Amino acid sequence: MSNRIYWIMGLFALEVLAIVLVFQVFSSVECRLTDIETACRVLRSALIRMMCLGVGLGVLIWFRPQLRRQVVQSAAVRPRDELGLWSFVHLVGLVLIFLPWLSADANTLNGTFPTYFLSLALGGVCAAVGGVFMVLSWRDVVRFGRAGGVALAVVVLIALVIPDFAAVLAPLWWSLNGLLLATFYGVAVVLSALGNDVTLNPDASIIGTGDFFVGVADTCSGIEGFALTAGFFAIYSMLMRDTVKLGLFWGLIFPIALLISWFFNVLRIAGLILIGEYVSPDLAVNGFHSFAGWLFFTLLALGVLWVVQAMPSLHRASAATPDKDLPPLTEDTTAAFIVPFIVFMVSGLFAQTFWQYPVLAYPVQMAAMVAILWVFRKPFLGLDWGFDPTAFAAGGLVGVGWLVTASTGATQPGLSTLGAGALVAWGICRIIGTSLLVPVIEEAFFRGYLLRWLGGDHVIRTVFAVAGSSLAFAMLHGRLIEAGVAGVIFALVALRRGRVTDAIIAHATANGVIAIAAAMSGDWSLI
Template identity: 35%
Template sequence: MIFPTPAKPAEPAALWRGLYGVMTLLAAEVFLAVPLHKLFVSFDCWQNWGAAICGPLFASKVSIYTLVPCFVLLAMLLSPERKALTQDAALRPLPLGLNLAGLVVFLLPVLWLEDGTGTRFLWPSLIAWGAGMALAGLGACLMLAPSARWHVLLRQRGGVLALCLAAGLAAPFIAQNAQGLWRIQVLSDATFHCVVWLMQALGYEVTVNFPERSIGTEAFRAIIAPLCSGIEGIGLITFFVTLYLVLFRRELRFPAALWLYPLGIAASWLLNVVRIAVLIAIGLGGNPELAVNGFHSHAGWLMFTLLALAIVLLARSTGFFLAAPAQQRRPALPFLADPMVAQILPFALFMASALLASTFATMPALVYPLRALVMAGGLALFLPYLRQITWRLDPLALSLGLAVGLVWTVTAPQAAGGDLVLAQALAELSMPLLAVWIAARMLGTVVLVPVIEELFFRNYLLQRLAGKETWRIALALLVTSGLFAALHDRWALAFVAGLVYGGLRLRSGRIGDAILAHMASNAWIAAAAILANDWSLI
């Protein structure tokens, strides 16, 4: 597949001076400012300044978190206005100076904030944060567009921008008052009664305490708290359906596609009932630790993943939801010959294997050979597609991949308790079983995982999110790198690695370069893990 490129390619230097450079700078500032406050400031706001100050500060953070996606979505929807606004975006000296000065001022409290100082630095900190955000924001706006263009946008779309701003300001109030949704009595009661009915229908002899919402026996008893009502899963599936409708809006028929909302919500709630019933059954079966620490922690995500895949499959295979009538659509490719399926299904199997291992195994890492078997089987289904990929030994991709692996191993933290338990469990295996485990771990880490992750993140997602405009390519790179980082414990370094792999994909248009770099990174890390006998590196 060929990655879409702009109709009139710009010179690399021009891209970095333009919108691409501005957005990259702003993203870098965000990823710098947040970790600096987290890592270098030991300061409990609530204990030192009290609720009267920290409450509004927290509310302002919620507002910012709401405004950013609102304005990003608005920029995508108002494409003509956005293009007119940012056509001359550049890292101009004066706005850039204002922006960087604002960042420095915003970071000043890092120098003096620490626990035990009370309110001594309250006003200097508030002034620094307020002035810093104002200066940085003003500089960012002027880098994106001159003031005259902002005036034009405000005249044309001021009402819509005001609604976004109002949504951001109202978000903390809505979030605070929406906490009651976690205790929707009707939903909570319905969940509990359905769980009781299901357990009794399955033949379990359980005692039920309706006032405290508990069910079980003397050996194992589960309390179904209001948080277990299913509202969290309903919220997640609602967000997923919304994202799917936005990304695939051209392929879907509206308003028919809106039926995915009630279908997804109903299925999510029913699966939550099943999840709780299975958890209780596992506990009653003599495995309370697996029920509480394994199944309870991961079954929700497993069922959400399965439901999300089912919704996509339903929407793509049912003419009721598709934009064109069945007779007008092009003949569908065979399932295993569809490039989109080749990019998504192996990743879905990869994630499902991780969730199943975490849900049903007391030590998930020990069953990695089974996961490797699932991943290899998933890729084997698409060997014709994999043969079409251009494979070549690109020196830059190889060098950058090894550099990522080197940084990953050099900055690795010491092994935690869970890693020591794994090391002990591996030491107790027989030599043949240990050899099988190590071989499967190496195959999965060095070969299978890089292919699966790159096909999904840098081939499918990056291609789906990016367009011809430079800003969309930059945004797609940031989003896919962020999602890639979310799969890793060391998310900051994983985000940088995602940028490297994505940059290689954009540079050449070949997914093979990104896969090669990822393989090189993981090969270096795997070699270090073997030499140090430290599997926590992987």
């Protein structure tokens, strides 16, 4: 249980990513188009603040070994009953958050948003409270607050006001003419270098190429990148003030970080314009939304800090290093069950964003899956991989059932554009990925991690764990009934001998049956 600090961070990242995908990519919620704009903006601001707070606390825990040790030890001794209760509260919160997307038409979500506001707000509270108390008891939270002291208070304050700081900086987009012009002409240079005819009107804050034009407002201008960089730099310098060379850090590194943030924002805007012109205008417009920008610039700011931490010349003494009692991330089994699934989901988002026909990007997704599984190869190779005939038979049953209940004859746009050789190569990648890689990644997450996380020693807890993990599995695969039944079967196979590898074998067998049928019939929509 000492590695719970890894999977809770992975879970947090995965959930935030899912929220961004659902409400900004798969459906587009615009507060100004709802009947409760102010309430909508408050809710959106709360999510951004929680994201900043979560990242800020993660930085604090990482650079304060005593706090990290306290959290790890507290998480390790959480009673199973309390853990189950707060896991249930957290899961209920997630269901309430995603309820609007599951029950409403994504195209009309703005109009029906007031109906679901209470569900979203209550879900956010439940998910946040449940997530905290899954790891720490109330007494542990109090102890953590006392141990964190002033440093904790400062981190919380800075993290929570980062969105307000961004709002204060927002007028700079209009008042600092040099920033606006530099950004617009920078985007124009990038687009022109790629062979595009660019039309821009900085006075109206409009730029585009071909038939696609966008108005870049202050909320999508990259100002939030400056605010995030300043906020996380302030947290880092406060935590590392005894070792980092503050003069060099703020005098040289901080301006460079702001320049990097500006440069990547130029690339982001240029990339979104190209997506709008050549791929999908809807995807491009969604990419300009605040959630996507905040997530992008948070990762960028943390990347800069990672580089700073790795540069000895910026420190007066050896920088803090992780505790020796925690295993390396790549050798941690729980991390191996979570991180590949995150990479798998992100690769899907990448395909949806940059390919007119996302199905054609499957070889890229396969490469990402191979790479991340190779990184975590030690935990996976350390599992018990003994063959189980029962798992094999269960998988065959699932595969046949999936084919019998499938709607045949559906087409996948894009495959017709491939030549014979390219189609064969794509098909090989699809079969390998579907039959070998996906089962490992999905079963590691749903049955290796989620089933174990929700489960317990009592029958009721086990039933709840099977139902919860199967429902999540079904939501990912679209066909709720068929995928739900498959999820239950895979869960029972995993519980039979307590081995996730049995579930992987069953899933691989099922996918292998389906992939063979798809290849023989040429109907790849079966997968």
